[in-house]
Amino acid sequence: MTVLRAQGVGKKYNRKWALAGCTLEIDAGHVTGLVGPNGAGKSTLLNIASGMLRPTTGTIEVCGGVPGSGPAQLAKVGYVAQNTPVYSGLTVDEHLRLGARLNPGWDHDLAAKRVERIGLDPKQQAGKLSGGQRAQLALTLGIAKRPELLLLDEPVAALDPLARREFLQDLMEAVAEHGLSVVLSSHLVADLERVCDHLVVLVDSQVRVADDVEHLLATHHRLSGPRRDLDTLPADQQVVSARHTDRQTTVVVRSDAPILDPVWTVGELTLEDLVLEYMSNPVTVRPALEVLR
Numbered sequence: 001m002t003v004l005r006a007q008g009v010g011k012k013y014n015r016k017w018a019l020a021g022c023t024l025e026i027d028a029g030h031v032t033g034l035v036g037p038n039g040a041g042k043s044t045l046l047n048i049a050s051g052m053l054r055p056t057t058g059t060i061e062v063c064g065g066v067p068g069s070g071p072a073q074l075a076k077v078g079y080v081a082q083n084t085p086v087y088s089g090l091t092v093d094e095h096l097r098l099g100a101r102l103n104p105g106w107d108h109d110l111a112a113k114r115v116e117r118i119g120l121d122p123k124q125q126a127g128k129l130s131g132g133q134r135a136q137l138a139l140t141l142g143i144a145k146r147p148e149l150l151l152l153d154e155p156v157a158a159l160d161p162l163a164r165r166e167f168l169q170d171l172m173e174a175v176a177e178h179g180l181s182v183v184l185s186s187h188l189v190a191d192l193e194r195v196c197d198h199l200v201v202l203v204d205s206q207v208r209v210a211d212d213v214e215h216l217l218a219t220h221h222r223l224s225g226p227r228r229d230l231d232t233l234p235a236d237q238q239v240v241s242a243r244h245t246d247r248q249t250t251v252v253v254r255s256d257a258p259i260l261d262p263v264w265t266v267g268e269l270t271l272e273d274l275v276l277e278y279m280s281n282p283v284t285v286r287p288a289l290e291v292l293r
C-alpha cells in the first residue's frame, strides 16, 4: 500500500517555487528519512502532505485521501511541524485531554507513560516549557494520536542526545507494534541511519533520489582510477559526482550491475557519504574533463 503519492507537486510563493515538480511514492510500513540542504523544500512538502498548505501544481494523495480534506483524513495523519507548535496557555495535561477529545484513535496510556518518563510536569503550562520539552510534548501528541502516517519535521533537533535516542527508540517501537509509517526530515544523517529504511534526498526543490537504504548502499560505488573521460563509462552507470586531477578520476556512480572494470578501485559509501554526494552535486551530469584542484 502507498501512504504518499505525489505527482508533479509544486508550491509557488509570489514568483519563487518552494517546491517544483515533486514526484514521489512512499510505501506503507517504512520509516522514510527526508534530507536535503536548507531551503530545499522539505518543510513545504511535509506541509502539503499534512494538508496545512495547498499545492500550486500537481496532485498528492496521502493514506488514500486528499490532504486536509476532512476529519477522517486528519485522523489518519499526524504532523509535528518544525517549530513544534503547542498551545502556550494550556498545561501539559490539558494538551493530553485535548488530544483525547480530538483524536478517535488516541492512546491515553502511551501519552501518560511518555509524559511521565520524560519528566514533564502535567500541571506546567506549555509556554513555560523549554524548547526541548515543548518538542517532547508535541512528539508525544503526534505518536499518541496513533495515526497511519506520522510526518515529523526535524523532530529531534531540539532534544538532548539521550532524549533523541529514546525518542527514536519510541518511534521504532510504534512502527513495529502498530505498523505506523513515518516520514521524518532531519539534517542528522547518523540518526536517520539508525531508524530509516527508506531515504528521499530533496535538492533544489526536486527529488534527487528515493529508494530503500539497503538498495541505495548496494548500488552506489566510489570508483577511483586513472584519469578518464566520463563519456566512456557504461550507459547503465549513472554519475552522481566526479572529480578529476591531472592523473586520476574519482567518480561516484549508481549502478545495479556490479563494477567489473579492473581499472577501477571500487569503494563503498556510507549513508552520510551518499547524502553529501547528492547534496553537493545538484544535477546529474557527465561533465567534460576538467581539473579540480
Ligand SMILES: Nc1ncnc2c1ncn2[C@@H]1O[C@H](COP(=O)(O)OP(=O)(O)OP(=O)(O)O)[C@@H](O)[C@H]1O
Residues within 6 Å of the ligand: 013, 016, 017, 018, 019, 036, 037, 038, 039, 040, 041, 042, 043, 044, 045
Ligand atoms: N511562506 C513562505 N513565503 C515565501 N517563501 C517561502 C515560504 N516558506 C518557504 N519559502 C521558501 O521556500 C523554499 C523552501 O523552504 P522550506 O522551508 O520548505 O525548505 P527546507 O528544506 O525545509 O529548509 P530547512 O532545512 O532550512 O528547514 C525556501 O527557499 C524558502 O525561503
